[in-house]
Amino acid sequence: MSDLLYENLSEFGYASLGNLLSPSECCQFMAMYKERHYYRKTVTMARHQFGKGEYKYYTYPLPEKILRLRERVYEKLVPIANQWAEYYKQPPFPKLHHDFLARCSKGGQHEPTPLILKYEKGDYNCLHQDLYGEMSFPLQIAICLNKPGMDFEGGEFVLTHQRPRMQSVAEVVPQQQGEGIVFVNNARPVKGARGHYTVKTRHGVSRLRRGKRFVLGIIFHDAQS
Secondary structure (H helix, E strand, O other): OOOEEEHHHHHHEEEEEEEEHHHHHHHHHHHHHHEEEEEEEEHHHHHHHHHOOOOEEOOOOOOOOHHHHHHHHHHHHHHHHHHHHOOOOOOOOOOOHHHHHHHHHHHEEEEOOOOEEEOOOOOOEEOOOOOOOOOOOOEEEEOOOOOEEOHHHHHHHHEEEEEEOOEEEEEEEOOOOOOOEEOOOEEEEEEOEEEEEEEEEEEOOOOEEEEEEEEEEEEEOOOOO
16 A cells, blocks of 8 residues: 555545556547446436436446456555544455455445446536445545546536535546546545544536546445345
8 A cells, every 4th residue: 555645545535546547448438438238327417416417337247447447446445445444443344356345245235336427518516425325435436538628628526525613625636538536435534633533525526618528437336226
């Protein structure tokens, strides 16, 4: 586990993982968006008052690249998740992702949660958390698939951190094509002058001013059927 990764997640609630996908891989995922057999469900955000735009959940078996990223990054992040679990007096997470998915399955969470989101001009995503049952992993990833400033303007990734007895803090997180951002999907302990306290996090996307934006989201826990 990188000390810098842990420090950034603890202090800011997010960190860059660098380029996780090449430009050609990003283009492949965007091209796959029209292929219905890759997905189990399509959600129109406005219909549920989630914002404006559309996203699709992948079905099992996942595309190989998503499967391997999900496994590899989980193993990198699980030491951080377990430090936080210890603070909250929760059971530790398994070292391997397939063992964690088995735990999700025992709790009735069987449905895959990796997804691809599409935003066009005027679209946005309301602040939210991606919790799909009692079992959840405290971190997740967003990967920008096209080029900011060239393919789109606006549509910034936004985090808000709700601190006890203090005003909330907002973070606007810049991303490049293929870059993965890992961020807190619910809560994290933060060390203060009088010990640790809990910071609740929500995430969303600001209004897209021009063009079209695609985002690949990798969530490590599965969802209830």
